[in-house]
Amino acid sequence: MLHEIIDKYYLDKEKDRGRKPQKHFYISQAGKCPRHIFFKFKNVPEKELEPHILRLFEHGDHMHQLIMSALTSTRDVHIVASEVEIPPQELVSGRADAVISDGNQLYVLDIKSMNSIVFRSMEEPKPENVQQLQLYLYYFKISKGILLYVNKDNLQLKEYIFNYDSKKVETLINGMMLLRKQIDTNIIPKRLTSYPSDWQCRYCQYKSVCSMGAPDEMKWNDFKEKIQSR
């Protein structure tokens, strides 16, 4: 009984959020498959997320609150701002978890939570998380950032400190500008070269749509007809 009630609560909440076409990039999409982002902009119907995945997202938010609560209570660091929006501009929007200070230096803090299997097997920070953090450093004009990983199953932590990397940021911004051009000219980007074994493809809500197309770039107007006639 409760199982169905709770599942319905999460599914209804997700439906209420509505599905609107994306208008600009989010920093959290750094390192994500360009074709996936293209489909978001074009409001291609996504496979519905299962209720347990929606609960996992909410659980991740609780991990953030737990860490922020500890940081707020200590005197060893000072939280300058939390949930900080990057300065508004046309290309991308995003909100960093916090900007903190140790008394000498400002750091952008980004908190990521994951299960034990991923946490234990992770020998270095995930490239997409590093890319996201680098964009925060660029937009906040702060030279250092911290990626803090939380194991959701046993609350162990792993921490990585980074310096701003202008070359990495230039590549990221050029990539976003190219994708913006593809979106505006209705050219669907090619699939990831590691399709379908890439982890992004395994969890992609557009996997079945993507499989209907070719691996290379495609014209959106032709492909849209194919999806609609499905």
Ligand code: SF4
């Ligand atoms: S299935 Fe893979 S290549 Fe296709 S849109 Fe999704 S992430 Fe990209």
